[in-house]
Amino acid sequence: MLVPKNGTVTDIYAPLQKKAKISDEVAQNLRFYEAHSNRVYKELSRDNSVASFSEFVTIYAEQIPQDELEADENTDKAVYAFHFDKEPSKPHGVPFKFVVKPVCVARREIFTLLTIAE
Numbered sequence: 460m461l462v463p464k465n466g467t468v469t470d471i472y473a474p475l476q477k478k479a480k481i482s483d484e485v486a487q488n489l490r491f492y493e494a495h496s497n498r499v500y501k502e503l504s505r506d507n508s509v510a511s512f513s514e515f516v517t518i519y520a521e522q523i524p525q526d527e528l529e530a531d532e533n534t535d536k537a538v539y540a541f542h543f544d545k546e547p548s549k550p551h552g553v554p555f556k557f558v559v560k561p562v563c564v565a566r567r568e569i570f571t572l573l574t575i576a577e
Contacts, residue, residue, distance in 0.1 A: 462509055469505045475520060488523045490556075497550035499539040519553065530558045 460474045468491050476486045491503040493516045500516060512518065527537060536559045542552035560568070 464510050466509045467505065468503050468507045468509070470509065471520075485522055488528065489520050490523050491518060491520050492556075493517070494519055494554050497552060497554055498541045499554045499556065521555075524557075527556070527558050534564065535560050
């Protein structure tokens with residue numbers, strides 16, 4: 460995709476939506492982030508300048524998962540993770556972000572999902 464050099468991350472939404480055939484609803488919940496060496500370097504806000512992107516980073520776009528949208532800011536924590544082979548110095552794949560919930564909440568949700576009585 461080509462975007463103006465003086466553009467912002469917001470300018471990426473329309474071409475991406477058209478090329479990937481993404482609905483308006485899904486496009487509203489997209490997140491962009493920079494990754495370097497298969498690790499998240501930083502999450503990009505909509506007003507980040509495209510000119511600030513380094514040629515050595517990969518820009519990823521992903522739909523923000525529903526559990527992250529519904530996360531409780533007081534108890535749930537979002538964590539960046541990456542894949543590695545035997546040692547953290549050997550990363551590979553696409554880094555990602557997920558929500559970590561307190562054990563008691565996670566346990567309750569697992570039991571609800573599996574329909575098991577506590």
